[in-house]
Amino acid sequence: MAEDYILSIEDNNTDIALMNRIFQKNIPHYGIKHISDGQEAVAFLESEAFRLQQPKLVLLDIKVPRLNGLQILKKFRKIEAYLGIPVVMMSSSDRKDEIIKAYKLGANSFIEKPRNYPELSKALPALINYWIVYNK
Amino acid sequence: MAHGPTSLYPKEVTLTNCDREPIHILGKIQKHGYLIACDAISHIVNYCSDNIAQILAKGPEALLGQPLNAVFDEVQMKQLLETKVAEKATPIHTTIEGQHYAMLAHLNEGNLVVEFEPLEVDANAFEYQNQLAEIVSKLNGAGEEQHMCDVTADLIKEFFGYDRVMIYRFDEHWDGIVVSEARESHLESWLGLRYPASDIPQQARKLFLKQGVRIIADVTSTPVHIQALGGKEQENPIDLSLSETRASSPIHIEYLENMNVGASLTAAIISEGALWGLIACHHYSPKFVDFYKRQSCKFLTQIFSSQLVLLSSNILLQKLNEASKTRSLLMEKITKNWNVHKGLTKGSHTMLDLTQAQGAAVFLDGKLKRVGITPDKEQILALINRLKPLEQDEVITTQLTKDLPELQDIKAKASGVMCLFLSNLKKDAILWFKSEKIETVNWAGNPDKLSTLDSNERLTPRKSFEAWSIQEEGKSAPWEDYEIVAARALKQDISQIILEKYDEIKGLHNLLQIAYEDLETFSYSVAHDLRAPLRGIDGFAHIIKEDYFEQLDEFGKSSIDTIIGSATKMNQLIDDILAFSMVSQSEMNKDKFSMNKLVDDVLGILPISQDYPSVSITVAPQMPQAYGDRKMIAQVLQNLFTNALKYTRAVEQPQITIGFKEHQNKGFYFVQDNGIGFDQSHEKRIFRLFNRLVGDEYEGSGIGLTIAKRIIKKHKGAIAVISKPGEGSTFLFNLG
Known part of the structure; x- marks a missing residue:
């Protein structure tokens, strides 16, 4: 794993494959680590390994098995030490209630997963770059 | 019961001199x-x-x-x-x-x-016993009411030797009718004659209940005075209610004298505690019947009464049985398709079969259905409106127009009305109608001159008992007990069914609620789960195009473009389906807003300059303000504009006009184009889901106009289109 990496919590294999491709093409200097299960994700977020090697950004899908994105976010945002790590929520729908909930729980950004690949390949790197630059 | 006064009818008590006389x-x-x-x-x-x-x-x-x-x-x-x-x-x-x-x-x-x-002691006691036994067996053998009356009249005549024996039955107004008669052949028949209630006044009827059999041995003889201790017979007269030898009232004696009667015997026929009628015996000369014979007569009358009760109970039971069968048939019909109206009034069995009525009707949920001979719908509704305020569960009458003269117009078909209300609050009711039965009543003497005042202002009974015929109008045949019982039972059944129906509807409503919730979840799942694979298709097609395009031949290249195009279309379709389902689910947020502003906003987000550079769009400067859900109306406008843009694309100078105008006397916003148009006959079809009039050269899911219509409908507004092939279309809508 590269030193600078993005943590992606996402269970959809197609989306994972697409993201890998986009990272590789557009932001090759960042590594990407995927976790596809909610509880696994929380375990990792609360682990020593995570504390020692923190990601630049967390991409968090709303719909993941066992614990959903919002539940994961709630737990994650309780850890004060990590408040500086930006979380970008992703969802396939633009349900207002979910968006509001996500922001209330401490998400930094929310994107509806773009319909097509060209859009996705532009939007995702842009958003990641923005938050990483902003954080510096 | 098929006879006698029942508690259902009002008991009219008119106090006359006779009624007041302390007999x-x-x-x-x-x-x-x-x-x-x-x-x-x-x-x-x-x-x-x-x-x-x-x-x-x-x-x-x-x-x-x-x-x-x-x-x-x-x-x-x-x-x-x-x-x-x-x-x-x-x-x-x-x-x-x-x-x-x-x-x-x-x-x-x-x-x-x-x-x-x-006391007459000459009678042979043995023969007397035999005679009684014979009478009892004859009475037991008499099958029906009339026959029983006839047998009884004959037996009493034979046994006691009176010149005339009449069986006299009270109707609901205490008028008496001679239902059976046995008489000496030279006497004229009084069979069928009616005697007014005042002939046997109220206290006389009371005394009959106390004392079964009474005689007047000699009408013309002078009664014997009773002296009291200390000459106090005036202040303290003896009560002779239970006396066997009590003298009759002078008015009654005069009444009998006017009929030339010399002696009489009267026996009360008591059925279930009430006076059913009398056995009235007349003799045209003095005649004494001793105590023992009177007891025999009492005994006979009791047998007759109990036979009568038995007979009518049997008839009632049989009728009730029939009615209950009919009722189960009716219920079966009703529950088959949950239609109370049809179940009661259509087919081989109807509610009419429960009674002897000529017509029937059911009024439920604002709908009236009739069967048989009935007044017309408006008349029945007027009747219900008249009866409901009486605040009675049921109204049963045989002389409707006598009780309610304003309903004169339905007298012929509904002099008899039995109306049972199904609920306290609503006017729902079941009704039966009996036609007017114009009856010729033969009174014994002119009933208008029942009595006259003599020179001393004393009331004297009528002198003439010659049959006096009167046509009686505005009355129907009586409502028999079994008819009333059957009607009440039907009311119970229907109430039960209505209750069940209510429960069923409640159940359906709950199911619908669940279905709605499911639909919402479903829509969300569609959004989420359909989008991801689609992103895969689109994404990987793009990846191939980016990295491997040059390695493909022409067909391979066009195939990649087709995949990407199809994915785009699919995404659009998902958007539309979601929008459609959102319309029915979401609550409306109504407010006043400027239509001009909204039109500008919607035009602003459409890629017009990019995709439709040649179109010229005109917006009327001052359209009226609108009241509705702004977001939903934005959706309507977007769909109409997208349509207009799409179908004017092939036109040389595409023009779209947006404005407000009168159409069929109502104000409408409109979106007019000069596009390809369509045949006006397709107007309805065009608003239906997935209905497309055009081929694949025009993109679209066929949902847009359906959504527009739904939104307008939700606003209780109207949407219409006027179109002609080659000349363009004008879509009109308002918000109610």
């Missing part, structure tokens, strides 16, 4: 009787009839004030003192100067009353 304290007995009475406790004689000396050898002067044991011997005293209240003592047989007498004692109002009347 039980007239202070006189008939000539054939003798009376002595004493105080029940002190046994001091306090009343004597003038003629008592004929029996006891001493006159009233000697007897009054004496103790009773000075009059009767020890044996007689013992028997007399055994007399109990409300019971007639066994008669004591005494013989005085060769004459046989029955001594009859009873207690009444604190007095022990002792009467003497002649």
